[in-house]
Amino acid sequence: MMKMKTFLxxxxxxxxxxxxxxxxxxxxxxxxxxxxxVNVDHSVTFRLxxxxxxxxxxxxxxxxxxxRVADMLKDDKGxxxxxxxxxxxxxxxxxxxxxxxxxxxxxxxxxxxxVNNLFSIFLVSGGQADLYxxxxxxxxNISKVWYDSPTANMKRRCTVYTPAGYETSGRKYxxxxxxxxxxxxxxxxxxxxxxxxxLDNLIAQxxxxxxxxxxxxxxxxxxxxxxxxxxxxxxxxxxxxxxMEGSFETAFPDVVKFVEKTYRVKKDxxxxxxAGLSMGGFHSLxxxxxxxxxxxxxxxxxxxxxxxxxxxSDYLNVYEDRNGKIDRLFSKHPKLFWIGIGKTDFLYxxxxxxxxxxxxxxxxxxxxxxxxxxxxxxxxxYLSMFVQKLFK
Amino acid sequence: MMKMKTFLxxxxxxxxxxxxxxxxxxxxxxxxxxxxxVNVDHSVTFRLxxxxxxxxxxxxxxxxxxxRVADMLKDDKGxxxxxxxxxxxxxxxxxxxxxxxxxxxxxxxxxxxxVNNLFSIFLVSGGQADLYxxxxxxxxNISKVWYDSPTANMKRRCTVYTPAGYETSGRKYxxxxxxxxxxxxxxxxxxxxxxxxxLDNLIAQxxxxxxxxxxxxxxxxxxxxxxxxxxxxxxxxxxxxxxMEGSFETAFPDVVKFVEKTYRVKKDxxxxxxAGLSMGGFHSLxxxxxxxxxxxxxxxxxxxxxxxxxxxSDYLNVYEDRNGKIDRLFSKHPKLFWIGIGKTDFLYxxxxxxxxxxxxxxxxxxxxxxxxxxxxxxxxxYLSMFVQKLFK
Numbered sequence: 001m002m003k004m005k006t007f008l009x010x011x012x013x014x015x016x017x018x019x020x021x022x023x024x025x026x027x028x029x030x031x032x033x034x035x036x037x038v039n040v041d042h043s044v045t046f047r048l049x050x051x052x053x054x055x056x057x058x059x060x061x062x063x064x065x066x067x068r069v070a071d072m073l074k075d076d077k078g079x080x081x082x083x084x085x086x087x088x089x090x091x092x093x094x095x096x097x098x099x100x101x102x103x104x105x106x107x108x109x110x111x112x113x114x115v116n117n118l119f120s121i122f123l124v125s126g127g128q129a130d131l132y133x134x135x136x137x138x139x140x141n142i143s144k145v146w147y148d149s150p151t152a153n154m155k156r157r158c159t160v161y162t163p164a165g166y167e168t169s170g171r172k173y174x175x176x177x178x179x180x181x182x183x184x185x186x187x188x189x190x191x192x193x194x195x196x197x198x199l200d201n202l203i204a205q206x207x208x209x210x211x212x213x214x215x216x217x218x219x220x221x222x223x224x225x226x227x228x229x230x231x232x233x234x235x236x237x238x239x240x241x242x243x244m245e246g247s248f249e250t251a252f253p254d255v256v257k258f259v260e261k262t263y264r265v266k267k268d269x270x271x272x273x274x275a276g277l278s279m280g281g282f283h284s285l286x287x288x289x290x291x292x293x294x295x296x297x298x299x300x301x302x303x304x305x306x307x308x309x310x311x312x313s314d315y316l317n318v319y320e321d322r323n324g325k326i327d328r329l330f331s332k333h334p335k336l337f338w339i340g341i342g343k344t345d346f347l348y349x350x351x352x353x354x355x356x357x358x359x360x361x362x363x364x365x366x367x368x369x370x371x372x373x374x375x376x377x378x379x380x381x382y383l384s385m386f387v388q389k390l391f392k
Numbered sequence: 393m394m395k396m397k398t399f400l401x402x403x404x405x406x407x408x409x410x411x412x413x414x415x416x417x418x419x420x421x422x423x424x425x426x427x428x429x430v431n432v433d434h435s436v437t438f439r440l441x442x443x444x445x446x447x448x449x450x451x452x453x454x455x456x457x458x459x460r461v462a463d464m465l466k467d468d469k470g471x472x473x474x475x476x477x478x479x480x481x482x483x484x485x486x487x488x489x490x491x492x493x494x495x496x497x498x499x500x501x502x503x504x505x506x507v508n509n510l511f512s513i514f515l516v517s518g519g520q521a522d523l524y525x526x527x528x529x530x531x532x533n534i535s536k537v538w539y540d541s542p543t544a545n546m547k548r549r550c551t552v553y554t555p556a557g558y559e560t561s562g563r564k565y566x567x568x569x570x571x572x573x574x575x576x577x578x579x580x581x582x583x584x585x586x587x588x589x590x591l592d593n594l595i596a597q598x599x600x601x602x603x604x605x606x607x608x609x610x611x612x613x614x615x616x617x618x619x620x621x622x623x624x625x626x627x628x629x630x631x632x633x634x635x636m637e638g639s640f641e642t643a644f645p646d647v648v649k650f651v652e653k654t655y656r657v658k659k660d661x662x663x664x665x666x667a668g669l670s671m672g673g674f675h676s677l678x679x680x681x682x683x684x685x686x687x688x689x690x691x692x693x694x695x696x697x698x699x700x701x702x703x704x705s706d707y708l709n710v711y712e713d714r715n716g717k718i719d720r721l722f723s724k725h726p727k728l729f730w731i732g733i734g735k736t737d738f739l740y741x742x743x744x745x746x747x748x749x750x751x752x753x754x755x756x757x758x759x760x761x762x763x764x765x766x767x768x769x770x771x772x773x774y775l776s777m778f779v780q781k782l783f784k
């Protein structure tokens with residue numbers, strides 16, 4: 001018995017050592033202040049223990065418009081603190097500036113990459129933002145799936161959401177192709193876009209039909225998201241070639257072919273939707289008008305709506321005769337042509353011009369205009385609205 | 393034509409603005425030094441632009457044993473630099489200390505959470521570490537899958553690797569259950585463990601059989617990894633209840649049942665393997681000896697091999713009569729009983745004691761002893777060795 005007690009004590013000490021060892025670097029969260037903390041009134045407190053630092057600030061999309069940073073204040077124990085005003089429900093992104101160096105909040109392990117920056121995130125729940133939470137509902141699955149693209153002569157990866165019950169229902173499902181913007185990749189919609197949570201919640205509430213959501217990679221020079229491809233842990237960049245020169249649209253049927261071969265899906269126009277943000281909206285427009293018999297539902301979220309650059313490309317026919325192709329699309333009566341844009345979006349006029357053309361022809365479409373600009377916060381809202389209109 | 397030129401110019405300016413807008417926070421990688429940079433001789437250079445900082449250090453598992461931090465040096469432009477000695481091929485983890493605050497390298501978007509810390513990572517390729525790279529080979533898919541655990545009365549999530557070709561081959565595959573350690577979750581093996589890369593590469597080289605790898609969550613109070621469950625963006629912790637008190641082992645058949653219902657798999661002992669690291673090795677031992685007809689291959693990676701704490705629990709029978717259950721297991725001739733441990737692992741003696749028992753009974757097992765201790769770097773090696781021995 002004595003022996004057992006000694007052994008037990010030794011074991012517990014060893015476990016404590018193991019915690020250190022497993023982490024490789026000795027850093028204990030004990031005694032570290034919690035950050036961020038969402039308070040009862042929906043204000044948020046950031047804290048950082050940094051007795052040696054001279055200046056700490058916080059920067060993030062929760063700050064009032066026009067304010068770039070907020071100073072944190074140091075107490076006599078070296079803990080810096082800043083509390084925001086009460087915030088609206090939203091998924092927010094932020095960084096700390098430690099003596100001028102922009103870093104993640106070291107107390108917050110939840111970080112998401114957007115293009116070439118890593119942001120700390122937090123969620124103020126309630127209202128629309130409840131759709132972004134993992135709630136106690138049936139969950140769909142997210143898969144990272146490699147497929148063959150003979151047109152691009154590459155193996156490429158896409159992210160696939162299958163709704164709760166897919167594995168066992170035996171049913172066939174409609175498919176929604178959801179495209180990212182410039183600088184994004186096949187992870188964008190499932191991470192900052194909260195696509196799985198939005199779909200899970202709206203399906204559970206009976207507001208969206210169970211559907212498969214396919215999120216391909218829109219950058220034809222990439223096999224997969226940065227870090228997940230054979231070029232290694234590269235520095236991600238906005239400025240990739242082969243994004244808006246027609247090769248994505250030309251290779252797009254490879255994705256559809258793969259999906260319809262691999263998943264239990266309905267394979268007609270009434271059960272195919274396509275939408276995307278920014279560049280992905282541009283891709284959605286040109287994929288759908290070049291294949292007017294294929295997509296019953298089309299969504300443009302803060303989209304570029306015109307070919308605006310005159311690069312040389314092997315695929316320029318994709319963009320030729322846009323209005324003629326739009327005419328053909330509408331002659332076949334798509335169930336939904338949906339446009340969403342923010343009032344301060346740099347593509348507002350570009351969208352207004354497209355709407356003028358649609359109006360001049362009396363083509364039916366739905367239009368949503370929101371506050372704000374070219375931001376994830378708008379794209380999550382557009383996704384939430386759009387999916388409620390599909391396949392009904 | 394003039395109009396087009398003006399429009400083009402406007403569009404390009406607007407795109408530049410959009411880049412800022414999409415990121416929400418204005419931070420440009422232009423002019424920022426690259427960090428980390430793996431040099432030709434496999435030394436690694438860290439750089440950080442921080443003219444206002446007083447002291448910057450780097451800490452990481454590439455430092456020589458016993459060295460906790462290395463100082464970075466500031467040049468007259470405010471760029472801090474540190475170059476390591478040439479490093480062995482490995483996946484390394486590190487942080488920067490900016491005026492005493494431990495942060496991620498802000499120039500490196502590749503970060504992985506281990507328990508409650510977020511580490512920047514880099515990879516020095518070559519040798520063993522080539523198995524950790526995404527190489528130009530056929531890739532399997534990674535899925536985050538929810539399943540029903542009636543025993544736990546919960547929906548729970550596991551990570552599933554399906555090998556390249558699974559979707560189209562029509563074949564049935566063997567299944568390898570791969571378990572994480574204390575403080576880990578169902579993401580641990582696919583992230584720091586590089587399980588998908590290791591399997592892809594060894595299968596492509598013909599050294600491992602195509603197999604499905606199922607990575608469940610070993611913490612019975614969790615539905616899924618922190619941040620992916622309905623308790624929200626919680627602070628992760630090592631100290632969870634219901635980890636080594638028998639409830640995981642008791643509910644384990646729910647995972648097997650789900651997998652065998654959902655995937656095209658072979659359903660016999662000859663085509664089922666189980667292994668895990670630390671707590672996951674403990675789970676593997678007790679799952680397999682309590683079900684001696686179910687697993688042909690058993691792997692203990694830096695495992696706890698004994699019930700050492702006398703908690704009250706509803707499931708203590710799981711741990712009763714360990715040696716009698718081991719006898720029963722070996723009477724049924726498992727194809728492989730594999731033990732791997734590092735020389736400085738705090739569980740070394742614990743494993744030596746198990747080996748003594750196995751030796752005393754002349755039970756056949758394979759034993760690998762490596763340098764080092766209770767670290768991911770050993771666990772990746774053990775995984776690479778173990779999977780080459782399965783299902784042959």
